[in-house]
Amino acid sequence: MADKKLVESITSMDEDFAKWYTDVVKKAELMDYSSVKGCMIFLPAGYALWENIQRLLDERFKATGVENVYMPLFIPESLLQKEKDHVEGFAPEVAWVTEGGGEKLEERMCVRPTSETLFCDLYKNLIHSYRDLPRIYNQWCSVVRWEKTTRPFLRSREFLWQEGHTMHETAEEAEERTVRMLNVYADFLKEELAIPTIKGRKTDKEKFAGATATYTVEAMMHDGKALQSGTSHNFGDGFAKAYGIEFTGRDNKLHTPFQTSWGLSTRLIGAMIMVHGDNDGLVLPPHISPTQVVVVPIQQKKEGVIEACRKLAGELSGLRVKVDESDRSPGFKFAEQEMRGFPLRIEIGPRDMENGECVVVRRDTHEKITIRMEDAAGYIPELLEKIQSDMYERALKHLTESIYEAHDYDEFKDLLENKNGFVKAMWCGDVECEDRIKADTTATSRCMPFTDNEPVAENCVCCGKPAKHLVIWGKAY
Amino acid sequence: MADKKLVESITSMDEDFAKWYTDVVKKAELMDYSSVKGCMIFLPAGYALWENIQRLLDERFKATGVENVYMPLFIPESLLQKEKDHVEGFAPEVAWVTEGGGEKLEERMCVRPTSETLFCDLYKNLIHSYRDLPRIYNQWCSVVRWEKTTRPFLRSREFLWQEGHTMHETAEEAEERTVRMLNVYADFLKEELAIPTIKGRKTDKEKFAGATATYTVEAMMHDGKALQSGTSHNFGDGFAKAYGIEFTGRDNKLHTPFQTSWGLSTRLIGAMIMVHGDNDGLVLPPHISPTQVVVVPIQQKKEGVIEACRKLAGELSGLRVKVDESDRSPGFKFAEQEMRGFPLRIEIGPRDMENGECVVVRRDTHEKITIRMEDAAGYIPELLEKIQSDMYERALKHLTESIYEAHDYDEFKDLLENKNGFVKAMWCGDVECEDRIKADTTATSRCMPFTDNEPVAENCVCCGKPAKHLVIWGKAY
Numbered sequence: 001m002a003d004k005k006l007v008e009s010i011t012s013m014d015e016d017f018a019k020w021y022t023d024v025v026k027k028a029e030l031m032d033y034s035s036v037k038g039c040m041i042f043l044p045a046g047y048a049l050w051e052n053i054q055r056l057l058d059e060r061f062k063a064t065g066v067e068n069v070y071m072p073l074f075i076p077e078s079l080l081q082k083e084k085d086h087v088e089g090f091a092p093e094v095a096w097v098t099e100g101g102g103e104k105l106e107e108r109m110c111v112r113p114t115s116e117t118l119f120c121d122l123y124k125n126l127i128h129s130y131r132d133l134p135r136i137y138n139q140w141c142s143v144v145r146w147e148k149t150t151r152p153f154l155r156s157r158e159f160l161w162q163e164g165h166t167m168h169e170t171a172e173e174a175e176e177r178t179v180r181m182l183n184v185y186a187d188f189l190k191e192e193l194a195i196p197t198i199k200g201r202k203t204d205k206e207k208f209a210g211a212t213a214t215y216t217v218e219a220m221m222h223d224g225k226a227l228q229s230g231t232s233h234n235f236g237d238g239f240a241k242a243y244g245i246e247f248t249g250r251d252n253k254l255h256t257p258f259q260t261s262w263g264l265s266t267r268l269i270g271a272m273i274m275v276h277g278d279n280d281g282l283v284l285p286p287h288i289s290p291t292q293v294v295v296v297p298i299q300q301k302k303e304g305v306i307e308a309c310r311k312l313a314g315e316l317s318g319l320r321v322k323v324d325e326s327d328r329s330p331g332f333k334f335a336e337q338e339m340r341g342f343p344l345r346i347e348i349g350p351r352d353m354e355n356g357e358c359v360v361v362r363r364d365t366h367e368k369i370t371i372r373m374e375d376a377a378g379y380i381p382e383l384l385e386k387i388q389s390d391m392y393e394r395a396l397k398h399l400t401e402s403i404y405e406a407h408d409y410d411e412f413k414d415l416l417e418n419k420n421g422f423v424k425a426m427w428c429g430d431v432e433c434e435d436r437i438k439a440d441t442t443a444t445s446r447c448m449p450f451t452d453n454e455p456v457a458e459n460c461v462c463c464g465k466p467a468k469h470l471v472i473w474g475k476a477y
Numbered sequence: 478m479a480d481k482k483l484v485e486s487i488t489s490m491d492e493d494f495a496k497w498y499t500d501v502v503k504k505a506e507l508m509d510y511s512s513v514k515g516c517m518i519f520l521p522a523g524y525a526l527w528e529n530i531q532r533l534l535d536e537r538f539k540a541t542g543v544e545n546v547y548m549p550l551f552i553p554e555s556l557l558q559k560e561k562d563h564v565e566g567f568a569p570e571v572a573w574v575t576e577g578g579g580e581k582l583e584e585r586m587c588v589r590p591t592s593e594t595l596f597c598d599l600y601k602n603l604i605h606s607y608r609d610l611p612r613i614y615n616q617w618c619s620v621v622r623w624e625k626t627t628r629p630f631l632r633s634r635e636f637l638w639q640e641g642h643t644m645h646e647t648a649e650e651a652e653e654r655t656v657r658m659l660n661v662y663a664d665f666l667k668e669e670l671a672i673p674t675i676k677g678r679k680t681d682k683e684k685f686a687g688a689t690a691t692y693t694v695e696a697m698m699h700d701g702k703a704l705q706s707g708t709s710h711n712f713g714d715g716f717a718k719a720y721g722i723e724f725t726g727r728d729n730k731l732h733t734p735f736q737t738s739w740g741l742s743t744r745l746i747g748a749m750i751m752v753h754g755d756n757d758g759l760v761l762p763p764h765i766s767p768t769q770v771v772v773v774p775i776q777q778k779k780e781g782v783i784e785a786c787r788k789l790a791g792e793l794s795g796l797r798v799k800v801d802e803s804d805r806s807p808g809f810k811f812a813e814q815e816m817r818g819f820p821l822r823i824e825i826g827p828r829d830m831e832n833g834e835c836v837v838v839r840r841d842t843h844e845k846i847t848i849r850m851e852d853a854a855g856y857i858p859e860l861l862e863k864i865q866s867d868m869y870e871r872a873l874k875h876l877t878e879s880i881y882e883a884h885d886y887d888e889f890k891d892l893l894e895n896k897n898g899f900v901k902a903m904w905c906g907d908v909e910c911e912d913r914i915k916a917d918t919t920a921t922s923r924c925m926p927f928t929d930n931e932p933v934a935e936n937c938v939c940c941g942k943p944a945k946h947l948v949i950w951g952k953a954y
Contacts, residue, residue, distance in 0.1 A: 035556055035598050036586065039549035044614070047545050068524050072516035073550075073588070073619060073635050074572075079512055092579050095551075097588065099573040100634075101623030109513065111550070111574065111588070121512050137521070142550060142618075146578030157577075158550050 010339075012279050017223040024273055025152045028282045028340050038150045038157035042266075045340060046153075048290035049269050050160060054140060056192050056287070057162070057264065060184050061138055066164060069137045071118045074109040079117050083242040086116060089209020093145045095157075111144040116210065116235075116261055119165035120243035123257075129248050130169050133257060136177070138164040153270035154227075154477050161265035167257045169249070171236065174258035178234040181262040182215045185230035193268065194285040194391040195219050195275050196399050197229060198422075198472055200447030205431050208261075212236040218446045218472065220399045221274035224420025226446045226474040229271055232262035270477070275395050276364075282341025283364050285391055286384040293321045293380060294337045298330050298349030308373075309348050312358065315377045319384070338363060343387050344380065364391055403472070405456045412461050412473075416441040422474040426467030428460035437462055437473065446472045487816075489756050494700040501750055502629045505759045505817050515627045515634035519743075522817065523630075525767035526746050527637060531617060533669050533764070534639070534741070537661050538615055543641060546614045548595045551586040556594050560719040563593060566686020570622045572634075588621040593687065593712075593738055596642035597720035600734075606725050607646050610734060613654070615641040630747035631704075631954050638742035644734045646726070648713065651735035655711040658739040659692045662707035670745065671762040671868040672696050672752050673876050674706060675899075675949055677924030682908050685738075689713040695923045695949065697876045698751035701897025703923045703951040706748055709739035747954070752872050753841075759818025760841050762868055763861040770798045770857060771814045775807050775826030785850075786825050789835065792854045796861070815840060820864050821857065841868055880949070882933045889938050889950075893918040899951040903944030905937035914939055914950065923949045 010027060013020040025031050030046030042050065058068070074097060081087045094110035112118070119137065126132060140162045150156045164181060168174040182199060189195040197217035207214035211233035219229045237256040240246075249255040276283040286292050293316060295309045306325060313321045324333045330347070337345045347359040358376065360369045364387050371379055402421030406412035415423045427433060427445070434445055453470045460467045487504060490497040502508050507523030519527065535545070551574060558564045571587035589595070596614065603609060617639045627633045641658060645651040659676060666672040674694035684691035688710035696706045714733040717723075726732040753760040763769050770793060772786045783802060790798045801810045807824070814822045824836040835853065837846045841864050848856055879898030883889035892900045904910060904922070911922055930947045937944045 032599060032602060034549050034595070036549040036551050036553060036595075039551065041549065041599055042547035044544035044546055047547050050547075051545065067521035068528065069521055070519035070524050070527075070619075070637065072511050072513040072518065073621065074513050074516065076512060095574045095577040097572045098575045099585075100571075101625070102569050108576075118511070118513075122509060122518055125509060142547075144550065148578070160547065 010279065010281065013222065013277070020277075020279070021270075021274060022152065024277055024281055024339075030269070031152045038147060040150075040152055040156050042160075045290065046269065049272070049284075049288060050266055052288045052290065053192075053268060054162075057184075057188050058140075060188055061162075061164070064136075064180060064184065066136050066138045068139060070139055070141065071112075071115050071122070073112055073141075075112055075115075075117055076107050076109050078107060079121060080110060082117065082120075083210050083239050086210035086239070090114065090145075093147070095144050095146055112141075113143055113145045114261075114263070115139070115143075115163055116165065116239055117243075119261075120239050120245060120259075123167050123240075124243055124245045127167060127245060127247050127257060130250055132247060133167060133169045134173065134177075135167045136164070137166065138162055151270075153266055153273070159266050161263050163263045164261060166260045167240070167245070168259070169247075169255075169257065171258045174236070174260050175234055178213070178215060178232045178260045178262070181260070182217060182230070182232040185232070185262070185264055186217045189217060189219065189229055189268075190392060192285065192287045193272055194287075194388055194395060195229070195271060196392065196396040198399075198447060198449050199451070200449040200472065202231070202447055203427075203431075203434060203445045203471070205434050206445060208233045210235065210239060212238065216447050218474075219271050219275060220402060220422065220474075221271070221477065222277070222398070223274070224402050224422075224474075226422065226476040227267065227271045227274070228446070228476065229268055230262070230264040233260060235259040235261065267477075274477075276391055277341070280335075281339035283391070284341040284343060286343045286388045289341065289343055290320065291322045291340075291342045292319050292384055293344045293346060294333070294342050295321065295323045295346045295348065296330055296333045296337070297323070297325070298347055298352075300325070302350045304353060305348065305350060308353050312346065312348065312373065312376055316380055319381060334361075343384060346376070346380075362387060364394075406461055407457045409461055412437075413441055416443050416473070416475070422446065422472050424456055424470060424472055425461035426455060426457045426459060427469050427471045428463055428465040429468040430460075430463070430465075433460055433462035441475075443473045443475050446474050446476065448472075487756065487758065490699065490754070497754075497756075498747075498751060499629065501754055501758055501816075507746070507759075508629050515624060517627075517629055517633050519637075522767070523746065526749070526761075526765060527743055529765045529767065530669075530745060531639075534661075534665050535617075537665055538639075538641070541613075541657060541661065543613050543615045545616060547616050547618065548589075548592050548599070550589055550618075552589055552592075552594055553584050553586050555584060556598060557587060559594065559597075560687050560716050563687035563716070567591065567622075570624070572621050572623055589618075590620055590622045591738075591740070592616070592620075592640055593642065593716055594720075596738075597716050597722060597736075600644050600717075601720055601722045604644060604722060604724050604734060607727055607732075609724060610644060610646045611650065611654070612644045613641070614643065615639055628747075630743055630750070636743050638740050640740045641738060643737045644717070644722070645736070646724075646732075646734065648735045651713070651737050652711055655690070655692060655709045655737045655739070658737070659694060659707070659709040662709070662739070662741055663694045666694060666696065666706060666745075667869060669762065669764045670749055671764075671865055671872060672706070672748060673869065673873040675876075675924060675926050676928070677926040677930075677949065679708075679924055680904075680908075680911060680922045680948070682911050683922060685710045687712060687716060689715065693924050695951075696748050696752060697879060697899065697951075698748070698954065699754070699875070700751070701879050701899075701951075703899065703953040704744065704748045704751070705923070705953065706745055707739070707741040710737060712736040712738065744954075753868055754818070757812075758816035760868070761818035761820060763820045763865045766818065766820055767797065768799045768817075768819045769796050769861055770821045770823060771810070771819050772798065772800045772823045772825065773807055773810045773814070774800070774802070775824055775829075777802070779827045781830060782825065782827060785830050789823065789825065789850065789853055793857055796858060820861060823853070823857075839864060841871075883938055884934045886938055889914075890918055893920050893950070893952070899923065899949050901933055901947060901949055902938035903932060903934045903936060904946050904948045905940055905942040906945040907937075907940070907942075910937055910939035918952075920950045920952050923951050923953065925949075
């Protein structure tokens with residue numbers, strides 16, 4: 001009975017999704033709360049997910065010519081204030097350092113909420129000629145935003161992320177980079193995290209402070225809510241002008257360069273939990289799971305059992321395999337592997353050994369498959385790839401089936417109140433309608449999608465004026 | 478002439494070592510100064526070194542059972558103050574956050590100068606039984622110390638590092654982990670960075686604030702000065718007691734666990750520069766160099782030259798190879814490869830192609846070697862390993878030949894004034910002698926070495942009282 005404790009104490013996701021979520025992050029030991037209000041601790045199981053995200057995404061970045069740098073943690077107030085929209089967007093939620101080395105600072109500095117300002121300051125030094133372009137820099141770091149309410153991975157005062165900041169000779173090249181990085185995010189989410197997304201443009205109300213256009217990848221959680229999973233911004237030459245960045249062009253005249261930025265954060269760990277998890281705990285996509293296969297010995301004190309487990313693990317070279325040799329019961333080990341979401345469990349007991357077999361259990365479907373021991377090295381890697389693609393297909397089916405169309409405001413409100421999912425509806429382009437929709441339904445415009453965007457009506461779903469855009473609306477994390 | 482500009486503008490290291498150092502870090506584009514006083518920017522060439530250090534060291538950590546976590550950036554003042562020696566050591570040099578989200582904070586928080594206090598706070602939550610031990614956690618992060626004078630990589634207000642923090646059931650196990658991590662550092666420095674070190678214990682004056690013992694690996698720079706390259710601390714149960722961490726032992730009684738911490742920082746990049754660099758710029762050990770081989774086409778517009786370069790590069794699979802196809806002259810490319818310290822250059826021109834040959838140039842010795850093109854795939858990896866070990870051997874020779882013995886105070890002062898290197902001398906164990914030596918010579922005790930520590934005299938080199946320890950003294954960065 002005690003063996004099941006790990007599992008029994010999770011709230012059912014159908015009963016209370018929010019509580020299910022916090023139960024999973026605690027029980028799977030992904031994070032811990034800290035004495036620092038609003039800041040969380042990434043425990044080994046949680047940080048390992050971020051390490052794998054970093055490794056796989058960084059490879060994709062570098063393949064597109066990205067170079068990593070590291071910028072200071074602090075931004076002097078005068079530097080932050082050079083771009084008006086930006087400072088208005090961020091100043092209310094920053095943390096200020098006012099004392100250092102026992103003295104009051106002459107100028108206070110904020111802990112970076114994002115680093116556009118510092119990159120502009122650097123690029124002003126580095127860029128003088130068209131030969132100095134493009135610059136395609138990125139950094140992996142933590143940023144601080146003084147949030148009032150916080151939730152593990154989804155919203156905390158400090159979070160980990162990457163922020164890319166690029167400078168280009170032409171507006172076209174900047175736009176191309178903005179779209180390219182959005183596609184890197186979408187492909188990464190699809191291929192590594194098994195999360196389908198909707199790509200599109202943010203409305204002006206939802207775009208980044210200081211950007212001319214913000215593109216987003218929006219994912220749908222199991223409860224039908226949206227989670228913005230990565231954004232890519234085109235800044236035009238606004239920041240560059242504000243920071244006085246100029247270069248001598250091919251025509252020997254002075255020009256202002258064009259800028260982009262793009263970021264993805266540890267929120268993504270929250271997305272993975274809420275897209276794939278179930279009532280037994282986490283379900284991790286094989287590509288990202290720190291452990292891909294747990295081998296559990298049955299009646300492990302019987303002669304040869306542990307050895308057979310180790311032998312099999314040894315044959316699965318190239319995979320991340322762990323043999324659970326602890327003195328806990330098999331039931332406890334099963335429950336733990338399920339809670340932690342490791343994609344496959346292999347059970348080997350004395351009877352299996354006699355038959356030259358082992359039992360393979362999929363985490364995502366709970367399916368049990370008996371295979372010949374000698375087939376494992378060929379079969380297990382294939383099965384992991386199958387799980388990866390099955391997880392994506394299931395998530396895609398859920399997303400596709402949870403997008404509704406609204407043709408008038410009553411239908412719109414009804415769908416948002418009674419269905420868990422996104423609603424496609426037409427919009428006139430006025431922020432007043434966005435505000436009213438948010439007030440009436442708590443839903444926000446997630447994006448104006450790049451594809452599947454044929455008009456569903458002629459008029460704005462809210463005010464009835466002629467519509468300009470199809471918008472995906474949803475309640476969001 | 479203009480092609481040589483990159484190189485000609487470095488100060489000679491024999492003329493002014495400090496200026497040579499800053500010239501190299503700027504010219505090799507490792508870093509840039511920022512608008513944030515005392516903070517530096519890691520440019521791609523500099524950050525790539527840190528990425529390689531991280532990757533190789535992290536593998537070694539994980540092989541000893543280390544797990545990575547991430548702790549908050551901030552430490553509330555009350556938490557910092559729980560361990561008396563520690564707060565005295567760090568409080569004068571921290572930066573304080575006093576405002577957040579537009580409001581004055583109820584309790585100010587410092588930006589972490591190191592995270593012992595946060596780890597103790599976490600371990601208090603996690604550790605209840607001997608079954609919860611050991612905990613062997615590490616984090617890669619940045620820390621802030623409000624230094625008055627700063628130098629690139631060596632001393633800045635923010636720097637990157639890793640800090641390991643472990644908890645153990647017994648004092649013996651903690652001591653074993655302290656020594657084990659020191660050995661990981663020494664082996665890493667030797668095998669990956671080609672830097673020999675002296676392992677030893679710090680005197681009480683030089684040990685970490687709050688530790689019972691600090692062990693160090695001390696490296697010698699080209700100018701004979703010391704650079705502390707990594708430290709490992711045994712805390713005993715002092716912090717654990719101060720933070721109220723207790724566990725139920727195997728005897729069913731309450732015990733206090735034993736703690737260690739160990740860290741290594743971006744200072745190491747400075748060490749690499751100052752151990753291996755020469756008057757042409759950086760010299761990077763092959764294991765850590767972001768680019769290991771630069772292929773330079775000669776008369777690259779001649780038919781087939783670029784293709785031959787690309788073909789050769791393609792054959793060097795598994796190595797980090799770059800073909801320099803830019804439109805600059807070969808002379809410029811040579812100078813740049815030398816400045817950036819990439820271990821090997823391969824030159825291929827039309828005549829080489831006719832002969833089926835290419836010219837290989839070692840960065841460390843400037844030696845030119847003509848080889849058959851078809852031998853490259855076998856020869857180049859071997860040559861890189863040879864460079865790696867030759868670089869270590871040269872650095873070891875320099876270290877060994879620059880350690881002197883002093884038997885009395887006049888000889889001691891004379892050696893420190895007139896020789897560039899370390900001085901072995903006996904010490905009574907009193908801090909007064911350390912203080913006097915520092916006042917008289919600016920040298921400090923680097924460590925009490927673990928080996929090669931046979932007494933060189935009977936009495937303290939400073940006061941003449943009976944000696945307790947042999948100490949390595951040196952001027953330090």
